Amino acid sequence: MAQLTYRDAVRRGIAQEMRRDERVVLIGEDVAAAGGVFKTTPGLLEEFGPRRVLDAPISEQAILGAAMGAAMTGLRPIAEIMFSDFLAVCWDMVANEIAKTRYMTDGQVSLPLVIRTANGGGLRFGGQHSQSVENWAMAVPGLKVVLPATPADLIGLLAAAVRDPDPVLVLEPKALYPVRGEVPDGELLDTLGRARVLRTGGDATLVAVGAMVPRAVTAAERMAEQGVGCTVVDLRSLVPLDVRTLLDAVAGTGRLFTVEENPRLCGWGAEIASIVAEEAFPALRGPIVRITTPHIPLPSADTLEDLARPSVSRITDTVLKALG
Amino acid sequence: MAQLTYRDAVRRGIAQEMRRDERVVLIGEDVAAAGGVFKTTPGLLEEFGPRRVLDAPISEQAILGAAMGAAMTGLRPIAEIMFSDFLAVCWDMVANEIAKTRYMTDGQVSLPLVIRTANGGGLRFGGQHSQSVENWAMAVPGLKVVLPATPADLIGLLAAAVRDPDPVLVLEPKALYPVRGEVPDGELLDTLGRARVLRTGGDATLVAVGAMVPRAVTAAERMAEQGVGCTVVDLRSLVPLDVRTLLDAVAGTGRLFTVEENPRLCGWGAEIASIVAEEAFPALRGPIVRITTPHIPLPSADTLEDLARPSVSRITDTVLKALG
Amino acid sequence: MNDNPCPDVQLELYRRQVEVRVFEKRAYDLFLRNLVKGTSHLSLGQEAIAAGFGTAMRRDDYTFATYRGHAHTLVRGAPMAAVMAELLGRDSGLMGGKGGSMHLTSVEHGVMGSYAIVGAHLPIAVGAAWSAQYRGSGQAAVCFFGDGATNIGAFHEALNLAAVWRLPVVFVCENNLYMEYTPIASVTAVPRPAADRAAGYGLDPLVVDGNDVEAVYGVARAALERARTGGGPSLVEALTYRHGGHSRADPGKYRPAREVEEWLARDPVSGYRERLLRRGIPAKILDDIDTEVRAAVDAATDAAEAAPPPAPERLLSQVWTDGGSSWRN
Amino acid sequence: MNDNPCPDVQLELYRRQVEVRVFEKRAYDLFLRNLVKGTSHLSLGQEAIAAGFGTAMRRDDYTFATYRGHAHTLVRGAPMAAVMAELLGRDSGLMGGKGGSMHLTSVEHGVMGSYAIVGAHLPIAVGAAWSAQYRGSGQAAVCFFGDGATNIGAFHEALNLAAVWRLPVVFVCENNLYMEYTPIASVTAVPRPAADRAAGYGLDPLVVDGNDVEAVYGVARAALERARTGGGPSLVEALTYRHGGHSRADPGKYRPAREVEEWLARDPVSGYRERLLRRGIPAKILDDIDTEVRAAVDAATDAAEAAPPPAPERLLSQVWTDGGSSWRN
Numbered sequence A, B: 001m002a003q004l005t006y007r008d009a010v011r012r013g014i015a016q017e018m019r020r021d022e023r024v025v026l027i028g029e030d031v032a033a034a035g036g037v038f039k040t041t042p043g044l045l046e047e048f049g050p051r052r053v054l055d056a057p058i059s060e061q062a063i064l065g066a067a068m069g070a071a072m073t074g075l076r077p078i079a080e081i082m083f084s085d086f087l088a089v090c091w092d093m094v095a096n097e098i099a100k101t102r103y104m105t106d107g108q109v110s111l112p113l114v115i116r117t118a119n120g121g122g123l124r125f126g127g128q129h130s131q132s133v134e135n136w137a138m139a140v141p142g143l144k145v146v147l148p149a150t151p152a153d154l155i156g157l158l159a160a161a162v163r164d165p166d167p168v169l170v171l172e173p174k175a176l177y178p179v180r181g182e183v184p185d186g187e188l189l190d191t192l193g194r195a196r197v198l199r200t201g202g203d204a205t206l207v208a209v210g211a212m213v214p215r216a217v218t219a220a221e222r223m224a225e226q227g228v229g230c231t232v233v234d235l236r237s238l239v240p241l242d243v244r245t246l247l248d249a250v251a252g253t254g255r256l257f258t259v260e261e262n263p264r265l266c267g268w269g270a271e272i273a274s275i276v277a278e279e280a281f282p283a284l285r286g287p288i289v290r291i292t293t294p295h296i297p298l299p300s301a302d303t304l305e306d307l308a309r310p311s312v313s314r315i316t317d318t319v320l321k322a323l324g
Numbered sequence C, D: 001m002n003d004n005p006c007p008d009v010q011l012e013l014y015r016r017q018v019e020v021r022v023f024e025k026r027a028y029d030l031f032l033r034n035l036v037k038g039t040s041h042l043s044l045g046q047e048a049i050a051a052g053f054g055t056a057m058r059r060d061d062y063t064f065a066t067y068r069g070h071a072h073t074l075v076r077g078a079p080m081a082a083v084m085a086e087l088l089g090r091d092s093g094l095m096g097g098k099g100g101s102m103h104l105t106s107v108e109h110g111v112m113g114s115y116a117i118v119g120a121h122l123p124i125a126v127g128a129a130w131s132a133q134y135r136g137s138g139q140a141a142v143c144f145f146g147d148g149a150t151n152i153g154a155f156h157e158a159l160n161l162a163a164v165w166r167l168p169v170v171f172v173c174e175n176n177l178y179m180e181y182t183p184i185a186s187v188t189a190v191p192r193p194a195a196d197r198a199a200g201y202g203l204d205p206l207v208v209d210g211n212d213v214e215a216v217y218g219v220a221r222a223a224l225e226r227a228r229t230g231g232g233p234s235l236v237e238a239l240t241y242r243h244g245g246h247s248r249a250d251p252g253k254y255r256p257a258r259e260v261e262e263w264l265a266r267d268p269v270s271g272y273r274e275r276l277l278r279r280g281i282p283a284k285i286l287d288d289i290d291t292e293v294r295a296a297v298d299a300a301t302d303a304a305e306a307a308p309p310p311a312p313e314r315l316l317s318q319v320w321t322d323g324g325s326s327w328r329n
């Protein structure tokens, strides 16, 4: 058992898979010689050599296209897109090519590839370097989407993603890179599509992913001090989605709150709210409430950014008010 | 009053605005000399000349970039993206540049521009030419999104979009291009963000947009024959969203059904379901049910495509079953 | 020294062109009979390019095609009946009716897909070539695209990356003078949309008569050889012309009559037939090929027409490798 | 004939370089004091390019910059205090704290934005030039970007369209040898990432010493003149070097010491000062400029530090032209 930062966990997760399987290769901008702009990949070039760890030009379409072409012909590429915002410049590769090709070819083409990217706000980077694109990604059929919230989850889910026969988008909350967590020794391998219940309580269910998970947990702790019991669910994976755990949690509390870093409209929270409103309607004892970033681009100034993203106090205030 | 096809309405709408305002220009692939691949723009080159109606190379990023740069410096461009699927190749321009620039510059830059595009399925074009991208678009803060379902609505909403000071995405359901509708004579100007209640009934509210509107109406007619009364709402605009009309309609029936052409996850239907589950919870008398295309790319074969998109019979079956 | 390919190859070049020609004409007939339901983009007039490359490629090389990909798929040996059935949206279609005319794929025959977003497959072909290089397999990837595709960003990114990594990929621009309905010259800064860009990626400009199947074959062999021996990518511009419109909906009226006439006179299929006859190949041999091909296309058509529509279960299949489409646990 | 710009211009070129130099050093200090909270990308070492172009541009010309855009914004006359306040995320910031260092914009001064997605602003600059041409305003757009941006698709699309429509736009590639930490030569197929691509758009290759402010000024004047007189776009590659790392987080250790030394010796600011002294301009005049600039930067810093954080109401403002952010009726 070691204490690792999330950032170091990324390196360890990639190294674990590259050691295991010669077909795993890493491609991205500044990932090789420089070890990544977030320092998530240092030492990999040294260990695995320039054949397997490759610096790419600023050509995101070519990076993902290369990953796709390699995946369909025998490799298992991990492609880094530096910031998830940049998925917009290669969205065709993600949404039209990688996600759809297996279906359109009726299963002839398999695409075992991973796209890793730094996601979300908190670093005062402004509107084009802070987005939470889980709401874009979940809307695309054919793409698996995971959002690990701890170093151990990152390693286990990244390994599962690399070994998965389908394309997986791994969203790394960049605000969590410096955060430490316990990581067991040895090989870690997790399962895609399993949510985790982090605490249980009878009054409300809070569902979160990524950087919002620790905030939801802290909010739940504070509310517990006031006698309000919350179940907190970390979805961990948006596709596949662990609907069973979600419905069970809501059944136990009758109230659903989402905590979402993404701008408000059409987020994963809207999706799970809709699932619950359809499939667990009888269990609901009150409105479903989404706690989100407003439907705005993220501003750069620290005070404004802090106002925008759901905070512990906004979570507790919203939940307590809704519970009346 | 004339009978116009949706296709001809597009031409009339554009011509109306170009006659009115010299700053309005049209740019796109094959829009000028050829009159558009869907024949939505014939005659415009002849009337307005090559200065105002321009054929572009296959460079969607350049097309939208040009529209953006022109809009911030005094023009009011209408940019055609031939199929909405191709928004993926210029998604950065849409999501990161056009949508965010006003906010990031604190209002210094205005972007009065329109992106028009043929959206949705029904023509057996397969997974890369049939998408309903309203679920991508609505998730992007800073973008207005309209989806006119009739020729008259197209003209009025297109005119409103052209005169709007903010960027507007106009999604034209390509399955509707050959469909005729009544169009009043003279200038048409509609208002963004007003839904329309197409019929009222006490048992269920059906909400639809675009090509699903006629299907929802037909389904409601069939159900009326069986004594089940449906209110049918055509949202017409997703951003701004007419939440008041939506909530009123649900208050009147207690049951909400969405009819969505987009793949299931994180669609506009999820958004309005969530709004209703939060703001109209006491009015709800049963689960909210979304009737959508499954979460798959659209297949090409006619029989499969027909199975995939919500049909009149799927709508009636689903509603009647849910109402018990 | 005789520069001509050996006789077997000559007949193969002839046969493949005829196959494409007869198949595409049949596809057009079936469209007129409303049996091809979606869109389709034919290679009538452009047969020599697919035929020349298809003949030069190794069995395990990779093909990446566009929506105008019937020809490129057939020349690799993909079964004609399955291709035809795919156009008709039948269960026996190459992709069970899911892809349609624009997405023909036959991995078994090295056809790694037909892509309907202009330019998208260039970077993907780069990836296949990267993988071939990584695995040391000696395979090459051949990526076909149109003149119009040279103006989209993905073209630029793919060419640069392929050149930097010296990848075994051959980019083949079929310059048929038009994007859909717009002349390429009116939207391109240089006269040769591909060849005039080659230097920007450190490559030589290669222009070939795309209606001369032997010329194409020769360029293909050289480019594939270069690819396999570590020489890196090539960018070939093949000059050609489509006999019909852009797609099934287009009568192609925007083209000057004289231009059409000139190019019809340079028909690659009948032109090659005449050349072979001049070289002394007996007409009977060519006629036999024609007859065989027609019989094959007839058989494929009959089989496709007789095939049932896709089983409804297909709808929700093969989003994922587990065979299904479920997004939930 | 004397090729030097006239004395006023020389002093202006000097002053603008010094302004950028002193401002950027101050920005770095403020970052070290943790007052600049987000990232920032400085133009230390690259001052001559912004200064040369800024001096050559007309008041109503358009500037399009990248995340490394402090210099390009300041040389157009944007108020230093507001720029500084924006870096500090204050209410008095150029964009009220919403954009930050990477998105400096001052429409009033022709600065149409700083864009943080590599390559995105090239097509946007094309649009501004299109509008200028349409309106017959005689304005030109100048678009600055790095060597790394030449490998992204948007570069290609923008150059082609600008050339086809002969638009009044000047593309300025500041080749500082590195993208973030990766040498541009290792990821680019040609030695000159911009100039070697010019021919692909029918343009002449233009390379200029980006550390020689007068050389830049000369190229800028010629390109702007060409733009205004219907000659179409230009693509300029200015060779330069950044003195520090890519952004605030980067110490720049990946660069060979020798390379850094050589380029430090070619410092554009002190180099130009020496040149002016050699030409007989009294040191006093230059010293006075230095003093004035320092005072201005001090004042801007004080004002920015004293300014309050953005009013919380700003958070939900200016998504739309009505001033608000509501998405519902």
Ligand SMILES: Cc1ncc(C[n+]2csc(CCOP(=O)(O)OP(=O)(O)O)c2C)c(N)n1
Pocket: B029, B058, B060, B082, B086, B089, C068, C116, C117, C118, C119, C145, C146, C147, C148, C149, C150, C152, C174, C176, C178, C179, C180, C246
């Ligand atoms: C990104 C994108 N933009 C536009 C289209 C629509 N489109 C399909 S084919 C075509 C013309 C392509 O021309 P070219 O590359 O010359 O190929 P050709 O059809 O002539 O073989 C266009 C514009 C598309 N499929 N993808």
Ligand SMILES: Cc1ncc(C[n+]2csc(CCOP(=O)(O)OP(=O)(O)O)c2C)c(N)n1
Pocket: A029, A058, A060, A082, A086, A089, D068, D116, D117, D118, D119, D145, D146, D147, D148, D149, D150, D152, D174, D176, D178, D179, D180, D246
């Ligand atoms: C599309 C995109 N990809 C990657 C990045 C991350 N990034 C920011 S600056 C940069 C390097 C740019 O290099 P260059 O164009 O040479 O400009 P310089 O920073 O040297 O001025 C990169 C890769 C980005 N902002 N946008």
Ligand SMILES: [Mg+2]
Pocket: C146, C147, C148, C174, C175, C176, C177, C178, C179, C180
């Ligand atoms: Mg063409």
Ligand SMILES: [Mg+2]
Pocket: D146, D147, D148, D174, D175, D176, D177, D178, D179, D180
């Ligand atoms: Mg650089």
